[in-house]
Amino acid sequence: MSDLSLDRRQFLAAVGALGALSAAGTLGATRLADAAEAPGSAEFPVAPNGMPLEAKVDLATGKVEVNDDVLVRYSACLGCYSSCGNRVKLDRATGKMLTIGGNPYHPSCALPYLDFDEPLTEAYKTLTWAGGAKTHATICGRGQGCQDGYSQPERVTVPLKRAGKRGEGKWKAIGWDQLIKEVTEGGKLFADIGEDRNVEGFKALHDTKTPMNPAEPLLGPVSNQLVMFGSRGDGRTAVGSRFVNSFGSINSYSHGAS
Structure with missing residues (x-):
């Protein structure tokens, strides 16, 4: 047992090393997904979560190629009275909501946030942590939960x-x-x-x-x-x-x- 025992200093060093490895693995996976290198079709691969990617960003040149099969709409969240921004991704063919994320143009979602005059190509670039992106917008759990409200079978949609x-x-x-x-x-x-x-x-x-x-x-x-x-x-x-x-x-x- 003495050969396997760790003192406090060794334990903290080991935990720190594991944390660094985990972070490196997460960031690596994120970069792969953001760079559209996940498995899928040759034209527009599918992200690891199974959702279609809305765009591909060339991290070397900054060129953005938009997936026409996916609609992206920048709006505001009604999950609470803060009225933060949100970013809704829709399947063009079915109109089905795919995901909800933060709105990079909204000050409640990102700091610094994009100016309204910034083109949508800049908003697509914010989806990656790499490539010198200015910001990375987020939204809270309640904002994410709005997707469940939208898809509720008992949601009232007619008078x-x-x-x-x-x-x-x-x-x-x-x-x-x-x-x-x-x-x-x-x-x-x-x-x-x-x-x-x-x-x-x-x-x-x-x-x-x-x-x-x-x-x-x-x-x-x-x-x-x-x-x-x-x-x-x-x-x-x-x-x-x-x-x-x-x-x-x-x-x-x-x-x-x-």
Whole structure:
């Protein structure tokens, strides 16, 4: 046992050596992937994670060759209120989202970040740690998790209309044209499920002259019956508030106003 024992100094030296080897192996694999030397087709090899590479960067000359089969879109993340940037990779043929990464143009993802005037070829170069890249954008785990939200089979992607009693949890999909017509014009919108109640639409409420209740003038005009409740600080609040106020209602409440 004495031949195999290590003192503290020897142990730390061994751990440090293993860490250096691991880092070297990781960086080596990254450089191979970034240089498009991973196994796959001769034209555009597939990365080790099985995803198609969006571009090849010649580390010697800086030349960028873009894969036309892959779409890259620079946008913003809605995973939280920070509204960081993101970089979404899509399969052109199917429209399927492949991966999400950091947006090199966004200050929350990279420092230094790319100026908006920098061409997209520079953004492709940031995908490699080599070749003198200016920055390497990242995004947090919550931002990565947005991909799961996008692919959820129960994600709501069309307007839903109640198809049963209130609280019964029954819904049916309708078209956008039907939604706009019913919300605007109102009427007996639930006659198909046996309800005789008339639902007022936006047109009936667009009245900034008539008091909502003459006995309670502080309630304001009929148009105050339009209420926008709940939104986010990512642009939707500003748009929604402007619409409600232009409609003639003061009742616009943000996400935190409850």
